Amino acid sequence: MVTELPEMVVEAGRAETARSRIAPALGASVTEIDREAIERLPLGDSAPLNQVLLQAPGVAGDAQGDIHVRGDHRNLQYRINGVTIPEAIGGFAPLFEARGLSSVSLITGALPAQFGFRTAGIIDLQLRSGAESPGGSAGLSGGSYGTVQPFLSYGAAIGPFEYYVTGSFLRSDRGFENPTPAYTARNNETEQLRGLGSFGYRLDDRTRLALIAGTSQSRFQVPAVPGQPARFTAFGQSSLDSADLRARQWQRGSFGVLALQHAAGALDTQLSVYARQSSVNYLPDLLGEMLVNGVAAETRKASLSLGLQADATWRAAEDHTLRFGLLASTDTTRNRMATTVLPLDAVGGTIDAPFTIADRATLTQQLYGLYLQDEWRLTERLTANLGARFDILQGPADGSQLSPRANLVWRATDRTTLSLGYARYFTPPPAELLARPDLALYAGTTAAPAVPAIGAVLPESAHYFNLGIRQSVGEALTLGAEAYYRQSRNLQDLGQFGSAYIFSPYNYRDGRLYGVELTASYRDGPWLAYGNLAYGRAEGRDPVSNQYLLDAEEYAYARGKYVRLDHLQTISGSAGLSYRPWPGGTVGGTLIYAGGLRKGFANSEHVTPYLTANLGIAQQFELPRIGRWTARLDVMNIGDRIYQLRDGTGIGVSAEQYGLRRAVFVSLSKTL
Numbered sequence: 252m253v254t255e256l257p258e259m260v261v262e263a264g265r266a267e268t269a270r271s272r273i274a275p276a277l278g279a280s281v282t283e284i285d286r287e288a289i290e291r292l293p294l295g296d297s298a299p300l301n302q303v304l305l306q307a308p309g310v311a312g313d314a315q316g317d318i319h320v321r322g323d324h325r326n327l328q329y330r331i332n333g334v335t336i337p338e339a340i341g342g343f344a345p346l347f348e349a350r351g352l353s354s355v356s357l358i359t360g361a362l363p364a365q366f367g368f369r370t371a372g373i374i375d376l377q378l379r380s381g382a383e384s385p386g387g388s389a390g391l392s393g394g395s396y397g398t399v400q401p402f403l404s405y406g407a408a409i410g411p412f413e414y415y416v417t418g419s420f421l422r423s424d425r426g427f428e429n430p431t432p433a434y435t436a437r438n439n440e441t442e443q444l445r446g447l448g449s450f451g452y453r454l455d456d457r458t459r460l461a462l463i464a465g466t467s468q469s470r471f472q473v474p475a476v477p478g479q480p481a482r483f484t485a486f487g488q489s490s491l492d493s494a495d496l497r498a499r500q501w502q503r504g505s506f507g508v509l510a511l512q513h514a515a516g517a518l519d520t521q522l523s524v525y526a527r528q529s530s531v532n533y534l535p536d537l538l539g540e541m542l543v544n545g546v547a548a549e550t551r552k553a554s555l556s557l558g559l560q561a562d563a564t565w566r567a568a569e570d571h572t573l574r575f576g577l578l579a580s581t582d583t584t585r586n587r588m589a590t591t592v593l594p595l596d597a598v599g600g601t602i603d604a605p606f607t608i609a610d611r612a613t614l615t616q617q618l619y620g621l622y623l624q625d626e627w628r629l630t631e632r633l634t635a636n637l638g639a640r641f642d643i644l645q646g647p648a649d650g651s652q653l654s655p656r657a658n659l660v661w662r663a664t665d666r667t668t669l670s671l672g673y674a675r676y677f678t679p680p681p682a683e684l685l686a687r688p689d690l691a692l693y694a695g696t697t698a699a700p701a702v703p704a705i706g707a708v709l710p711e712s713a714h715y716f717n718l719g720i721r722q723s724v725g726e727a728l729t730l731g732a733e734a735y736y737r738q739s740r741n742l743q744d745l746g747q748f749g750s751a752y753i754f755s756p757y758n759y760r761d762g763r764l765y766g767v768e769l770t771a772s773y774r775d776g777p778w779l780a781y782g783n784l785a786y787g788r789a790e791g792r793d794p795v796s797n798q799y800l801l802d803a804e805e806y807a808y809a810r811g812k813y814v815r816l817d818h819l820q821t822i823s824g825s826a827g828l829s830y831r832p833w834p835g836g837t838v839g840g841t842l843i844y845a846g847g848l849r850k851g852f853a854n855s856e857h858v859t860p861y862l863t864a865n866l867g868i869a870q871q872f873e874l875p876r877i878g879r880w881t882a883r884l885d886v887m888n889i890g891d892r893i894y895q896l897r898d899g900t901g902i903g904v905s906a907e908q909y910g911l912r913r914a915v916f917v918s919l920s921k922t923l
Contacts, residue, residue: 476494499534570627583613
């Protein structure tokens with residue numbers, strides 16, 4: 252179930268309880284999807300993280316599992332048991348399946364001071380614990396698109412030590428989104444290996460040491476687009492069958508977190524260190540891409556992030572709870588490109604004399620942040636969360652900012668809560684995506700940019716306002732409404748500008764985002780239901796960094812006028828209903844509505860809106876002397892709706908992409 256909930260503390264050991272008290276989100280908008288709700292979703296434990304998050308208000312989907320929260324492109328902060336982990340090059344969602352999660356919370360709005368740098372939304376992941384969820388499962392799922400996925404999870408507690416580990420291997424004929432409306436695409440196989448482990452050791456009743464580590468290793472074929480004409484002559488050839496193109500991409504990511512949690516009287520502390528490594532390697536179809544595009548770029552990008560985070564909560568008085576902390580991180584990104592191009596003659600025609608340009612760059616970025624905030628209970632029903640943070644950026648672009656934050660929460664009645672918040676945000680560039688090509692190397696070739704400018708990606712500064720109301724109706728139904736407005740300087744955006752599935756960042760000098768969200772949730776016995784509807788606008792004007800990525804005409808237009816951001820879904824919605832008709836049985840379904848991502852010149856239009864429905868049925872049963880089993884049947888896109896995600900036009904869009912056609916999956920697992 253997707254619910255709008257106030258902060259909740261679950262009593263466990265004192266160290267674990269202290270961890271939950273360190274980072275509450277008083278005044279922000281919190282949507283929690285708990286363990287029961289995850290299991291009731293179509294695909295259940297096998298659902299990827301992005302599919303789980305699509306059930307939250309203000310979240311819209313995109314290609315390759317990307318999600319957008321309140322009109323932003325990424326700019327998401329992932330927290331695992333309270334520790335911030337920087338996003339990987341290929342996104343963070345591939346590292347996780349629902350199987351290893353106890354709950355997922357999306358925190359948006361005017362965030363309190365402890366949340367910095369990535370501010371469109373906080374994805375707070377609470378991992379399953381061997382102490383709280385002993386045992387596990389092993390099984391096999393499969394179905395459409397040649398999908399086969401064995402999986403295993405298990406956890407236990409042995410005295411003061413507890414652990415929970417999970418892993419899976421996925422093989423499918425549908426890696427990336429299909430570039431055509433056909434059911435399958437040629438050359439689109441993928442193999443993906445995932446693993447996650449959470450380990451904890453209770454040093455005493457007040458102190459706990461935790462280790463969390465995960466990895467994702469993925470291989471993709473890049474789907475071919477039939478019918479593309481050869482526009483160039485290269486290597487003595489001028490014709491091809493584009494359906495035979497065979498490009499490939501590898502995505503790898505791993506992370507590790509070591510955290511020490513301690514509770515001492517009125518003071519709770521957590522000290523953490525983390526490391527995150529990720530890489531993307533793209534190997535083009537050399538001849539095919541030369542004939543179609545005149546350019547074929549072998550791309551290798553690798554990023555390493557190291558960080559230290561300290562957080563503390565001090566209950567200074569009955570009406571004052573102080574929270575303070577710091578974060579320091581360093582990110583190193585290495586870019587290696589070998590771009591095969593054609594030279595141009597004096598009138599701009601191409602010469603069939605391909606050669607390769609080697610372009611390498613290493614970029615380093617450091618972040619430092621401090622925060623202090625006071626949760627001040629003004630009256631029994633009125634609470635203020637006041638604070639500020641100071642952030643410093645050092646790298647290709649430098650910057651710093653003092654950012655005040657203020658939230659006011661009024662519990663007008665026992666069933667009605669209103670919140671009003673303001674936040675000043677400072678958003679550094681995504682270090683893992685930064686690149687600095689030498690444009691002079693490409694002059695006089697088919698890779699020469701139409702706009703020969705390469706301003707450094709700048710930190711974004713924004714004013715953010717949020718107003719919300721939550722109303723309980725009886726014991727089972729909760730209604731909510733939120734309105735937000737964000738005014739940005741150096742608004743950051745991302746686009747996919749080449750053949751590789753890698754995003755590149757750039758800035759608009761001015762940006763504005765605003766919208767409204769409506770939510771409803773219902774839980775009563777075997778019934779669980781929710782619905783979300785969101786309207787939003789996201790616009791930018793005057794590109795001021797990495798201008799070489801843009802089309803010359805669109806760049807000139809956007810310099811003087813606001814343009815819609817390419818990832819904008821003006822209207823989005825989700826709904827779900829599940830029922831447990833008998834012991835061990837679950838029937839549930841979800842709906843996803845999208846108003847259509849942008850297309851056309853300067854993102855002036857949008858693709859056709861679409862609505863998809865998914866269904867999941869699960870049944871537990873016992874077999875003598877064998878134990879408990881669970882069987883699942885899941886049907887995604889029941890109506891086999893053909894819908895387009897992208898049409899290959901607009902700013903930052905390189906190819907057509909279509910959503911998942913009807914797919915049927917079955918799974919069988921045994922409880923361990």
